[in-house]
Amino acid sequence: MEPDALYRQLQRHLDRMPVGFPATESGVEIRILRQIFTPEEAELALQASAIPEPAATIHRRVKPAMTLAEVTNRLEQMAAKGLIMRIQEKGEPLYGKLIFAIGFYERQLKRLTPELERDCREYLLGAFRQAFHSKKTTQMRIVPVNKTIAIERNVATYAGLRTYVESCGGPFATMTCICRHGRELLGEKCRQTSLLENCLTLGMAAREMVRVGQARSITREEMLDLLDAADKEGLVLQPENTKNPLFVCCCCGCCCGVLTSAKRFPAPAEYFSANFHAEVDADLCDACGVCQSRCQMDALVDADGDGNGDAKMRVDRARCIGCGLCVSTCPSGALRLLENPQRKVPPDDTRALYMQLLQERYGPLGMAKLAGRKLLGLKF
Numbered sequence: 026m027e028p029d030a031l032y033r034q035l036q037r038h039l040d041r042m043p044v045g046f047p048a049t050e051s052g053v054e055i056r057i058l059r060q061i062f063t064p065e066e067a068e069l070a071l072q073a074s075a076i077p078e079p080a081a082t083i084h085r086r087v088k089p090a091m092t093l094a095e096v097t098n099r100l101e102q103m104a105a106k107g108l109i110m111r112i113q114e115k116g117e118p119l120y121g122k123l124i125f126a127i128g129f130y131e132r133q134l135k136r137l138t139p140e141l142e143r144d145c146r147e148y149l150l151g152a153f154r155q156a157f158h159s160k161k162t163t164q165m166r167i168v169p170v171n172k173t174i175a176i177e178r179n180v181a182t183y184a185g186l187r188t189y190v191e192s193c194g195g196p197f198a199t200m201t202c203i204c205r206h207g208r209e210l211l212g213e214k215c216r217q218t219s220l221l222e223n224c225l226t227l228g229m230a231a232r233e234m235v236r237v238g239q240a241r242s243i244t245r246e247e248m249l250d251l252l253d254a255a256d257k258e259g260l261v262l263q264p265e266n267t268k269n270p271l272f273v274c275c276c277c278g279c280c281c282g283v284l285t286s287a288k289r290f291p292a293p294a295e296y297f298s299a300n301f302h303a304e305v306d307a308d309l310c311d312a313c314g315v316c317q318s319r320c321q322m323d324a325l326v327d328a329d330g331d332g333n334g335d336a337k338m339r340v341d342r343a344r345c346i347g348c349g350l351c352v353s354t355c356p357s358g359a360l361r362l363l364e365n366p367q368r369k370v371p372p373d374d375t376r377a378l379y380m381q382l383l384q385e386r387y388g389p390l391g392m393a394k395l396a397g398r399k400l401l402g403l404k405f
Contacts, residue, residue, distance in 0.1 A: 028059075028064055029055075031064055031067050031068065032055045032058045032059055032062075032067060033048075033055065034071060035058055035062065035067045035070060035071055036048060036054055036055060036058060038070070038071050038122070039122060039124075039125065041075070041405060042075055042122065042123075042124050043075070043124065043379050043382030043383045043386060044124045044125070044126075044156055044157055044164060044382065045156040045386075046124075046125050046153070046156070047152045047153065047155070047156050048152075049148070049151065049152045051147075053144050053147050053148050053151070053152075054148060054152070056144050057125075057141070057144050057145060057148060060138070060140065060141045060144070061108065061129065061133060061136075061141070062108060065099075066099075066103055066106075066108055069083075069087070069096070069099055069100070069103065070103070070108060070109060070122060072086040072087055072404060073109055073120060073121055073122040073404065074121055074122065074399075074403075074404040074405055075121060075122060075379075075383070075405055076121060076399060076405075077110055077111075077112055077114075077119035077120055077121035078119055078120060078121065079117055079118075079119055079120075080093065080096055080097040080100055080118070080120060081093060082402060083096060083100065083120060084096040084097075085402065086404065100118075100120045101118075103120075104118075104120065104237065105237045105238075106132075106136070107123075107129055107131075107132020107133055107134075107136075107237070107239065108123070108129055108132075109121065109122055109123055109129075110122070110123050111233060112229060112233070113229065113232075113233075124164075125148075125153060126149065126153065126157065126282065127164055127165065127265075127272070127274075130145055130149075130203070131203050131224070132239060133203070134200065134201055134203050134206060134239060135238075135239070137203065137206060137207055137210060138210070139210045139211055142207035142208075142210050142211060143211065145207070146207065146211075146282070149282040149285075149286055150282075150285065150286050150289070153286075154286040154287075154289070157283070157286070158286065158287055158290070158296040159296065159385075160295050160296060161385050162266065162298070162372075162378070162381050162382055162385055163266050163296070163297065163298045164265070164266055164378070164382070165263045165264065165265060165266050165274065165283060165298070166263065166264060166265075166266040166297070166298035166299065166369070166371055167261065167262070167263060167297050167298065167299040167346045167347055167348055168185075168186045168262050168263075168264060168348075169262075169301055169347060169348060169349030169352075169362055170252075170255065170256040170262060170348060170349045170350055170353050186252065186262055186264060186273065187249060187252055189269075189270075190227070190245060190248055190249055190252070191245070191249070193227055193228070193245075194228075195227065195228070195231070195245060196227075196228070196231045196232055196235070196242060197225070197226070197227055197231055197242070197243050197244065197245055197247070197248045198225070198226045198227075198231035198232075198234055198235050198240035198241060198242050198243060199222050199223060199224065199225050199226070199240060199241055199243050199247075199248070199251060200222065200224045200226070200234060200239055200240035200241065201221050201222050201224065202220075202221055202222075202223060202224045202274070202275070202280070203224070204276070204277075204280040204281050204282055205218075205221055205277070205280045206221065207280075208279075208280045215277055215279060215280050216277075216279045217258065217259055217260065217277035217278065217279055217280075217321070218258040218259070218260060218277060220254060220255075220258055220260075220275075222241070223251050223254065223255060223260070223275040224240075224272070224274060224275070225248060225251060225252075225272060225273040225274075225275070226240055226271060226272045226273075227248075227270065227271055227272070227273070228269075228271055229271065230271035230272055231271075251275070252273075252275075255275040256350070256353055258275075259277075259318075259319045259321070259350050260275040260276055260277055260321075260350075261275070261276045261277070261278075261281075261284065261321050261346070261348045261350065262274075262275060262276075262348065263275075263276050263281075263283065265375065265378070266298050266371045266372070266378055267371050267372050267373060267374050267375060267377070267378050268371050268372070268373050268374070269373065269374050271375055276321070277321060278320075278321030278322060278323075281321075284321055284322065287322075288322060288323070288344075291343070292343035292344070293322060293343070293344055293346070294322075294324075294342065294343055294344055294345055294346055295343075297346045297347075298369050298371065299346045299347040299348075299365070299369070300347065300364060300365055300368050300369055301347030301349070301362045301363065301364055301365060302340065302342060302345045302347045302362070302363055302365060303324070303325075303340045303345050303347065303349070303351050303352060303360055303361070303362055303363075304340060304360070304361055304362075304363050305328075305337070305338050305339055305340055305359055305360055306358075306359045306360075306361070307328065307337050307339075307359075308359075309357045309358055309359035310337040310338055310357060310359040311337075311356070311357045311359070312336055312337050312338070313356055313357070314338075315351075315354055315355065315356060316338055316351035316354075316355055316360060317338065319350040319351050319354060320350060320351055321348070321350065322344045322345065322346055322348075323341075323344055324340055324341045324342075324344035324345040324346070325338050325339075325340060325341075325351060326338070326339060326340075326341050327339075338359075338360075347362060347365070349362050383395065
């Protein structure tokens with residue numbers, strides 16, 4: 026297949042994922058694929074499905090061009106390069122295609138170049154922004170930073186990330202934040218923090234990232250310390266949108282692709298799965314401005330609207346995502362978190378999340394067709 030046609034076919038194949046990979050007029054998405062996938066890797070990626078499968082199933086789609094051993098070896102190499110998903114299930118590895126983000130972009134940490142970062146940043150802030158951000162189910166969610174939930178009503182376990190880590194069986198790992206690393210490649214230092222290695226993974230994701238050399242194993246106590254550091258540095262905690270998240274991103278408003286792209290919407294709060302929002306007690310606020318310096322979404326504004334920074338604060342609800350960064354360091358205690366009227370309950374795990382995303386994208390009829398294809402051993 027000619028390279029142009031091959032990469033366009035791969036783009037369309039990836040665009041059928043729970044979060045799409047849309048085409049653009051500029052062709053930036055094709056430039057990204059060319060830099061990440063060799064033609065041979067692109068050919069094999071076209072045979073991978075959204076639901077991970079054994080190598081033997083993928084081999085049936087390419088034989089006799091490749092032996093099973095060749096397919097397995099190529100899939101292992103592609104998984105190590107972060108091009109496809111690999112999970113260990115019932116004694117054998119399963120392979121599937123990945124979403125662009127959170128997915129194969131983040132796995133290019135050790136292969137990232139200034140050119141690739143520029144193209145990915147253009148795509149993240151452009152066409153992919155519309156595909157990623159949803160007013161329905163989202164790939165990530167927001168949880169308050171440590172010790173900021175002072176609410177009389179019981180808070181669900183999944184809302185307390187520190188409690189979850191304390192009860193999680195592990196393993197735990199950390200890796201360099203690709204967003205900050207990418208900005209540094211372009212000569213743009215993060216304005217919020219000097220911390221780099223605080224992209225956190227848990228469970229089978231941690232095990233796999235360590236296996237392929239993308240992450241470093243850490244203890245439970247070290248992960249808790251990193252969560253404390255995120256609060257101190259003013260970073261938003263964004264775990265996977267499940268009750269049992271496999272990753273937690275510690276994000277700033279100047280580098281993070283998720284936050285920076287969402288901030289371009291008039292009302293970014295509509296695109297986050299969050300159960301809380303901040304509120305200011307005007308009687309207690311002493312207009313110190315600490316909360317404004319901590320807020321990564323520009324949600325704390327002068328109550329009098331003059332922008333001089335010498336007035337009491339108010340919360341712009343259209344921008345507040347309930348991260349709690351303003352609450353944890355308010356000197357006067359004027360800020361608190363309130364629970365949103367409708368609590369958003371995340372799916373149980375990654376599989377349930379992806380199925381929910383597929384359901385919302387394709388509807389009942391589309392899901393029936395996808396189920397039929399899976400029963401027939403066909404990719405989708």
